[in-house]
Amino acid sequence: MSTTKRMPAAAAILALAVVVMAGAVEAKGQAAGRRKAIEVAAPANEADEAVLGRPVALALDAGRLYIVDALDCAVKVFSKEGRFLASFGRKGRGPGELSFPSGVSVAGENIVVADKLNFRIQVFDRQGKARSGFKVPFAPDKVLALDAERLLITANPTGRRKGEKLLHVYDPSGLVVWEGLEARTSSDPVFDTFRNMILVCPGEAGDFHVVFRSGERTIHHFSRSGALLGKTVVDERHAFKILDIPSGRGVMRLVGFCWAAARDRGLFYLSGPEALAGRDLGPGREVSVIDGQGRLQATVELPCAVHRFLVEKGRMFAIDDEGGLRIFEVNR
């Protein structure tokens, strides 16, 4: 008699336990998907040279962080803890001089700089001494050393010529290896400019990834020789942000997808544009961590909006709204 009475009670307790445990697991899953970045305190840099006027690109090597400053026409070198170490380059047209530099990359023992308004690529050694360079027939925007023999250079199309390419690969002597990814064109050049805004992230073996900042949610994967290896559709939880702008041809609808992007150990870090006061779209303070299949692994909340960043071993080196260098741990 007592056994039969105890049986339903035990079953009910067991069922309740299962429900509670399932809820706990679900809650844990949600908590793991969303986390806050932890800021790493950077040292106060007193030198005037350490001030970043308009930082537009970053690169890392084993021990240093290189930041291109378009306003000061210089490359500023920091330790990975954020301590200012040195600066090289100055405004001009001669060797070692820069005019509106916009990209930087580490290529073996060299630092490669996209010297935009001098229409050239300049190569410096680690001490900041100009070593070599070559002219290009367009304003180079970003530069990425794919390997010792190939430099990927991106370009913003002018919109005035047909068949302009967004990607250009050169060898170190300045010979074109290949060019690809044709610029999108329509009757609205302003709209086209947004559609042709791209970000590039390095792969593992000279390959690289292209993320369009607006209009589509696919990441294009290219080999070092320019072959399209695949396209990854990004999880819809990393949502588009819409911005309607009146234009000469009615309303121009911008479908904002990504403000900045980086890649670290097989994961993409994408920050989406964020709605600002007045309904404009600006840099966001949330970063989506996306795996190689395009699935959202986590969302990292930053304490401030960031314009550009790199991620290495879970540590993010970012430029904030005031042009300051900020360092965060994003993987904890």
Add this chain to the structure above:
Amino acid sequence: MKKLAILALAGLIIMTAAVPFAAARELNDQADCNTNHMKCREYTLNLDAPWYKVALLLTACDIAFGKCMLGI
């Protein structure tokens, strides 16, 4: 918002009509117009500004380019 955008665009057009683009009179050469237009766009894009502002500035670049090509 819409009114503000229309006003901003109208103001921009009036301003570019009244204020000559940098040394516009000397810029009869198409190559110079192209170079200035390219620089205007690159400066704008490197501002990394909010997109509404970028769209307005790119429009101003295009208007200035048109004026330059016409030599006005």
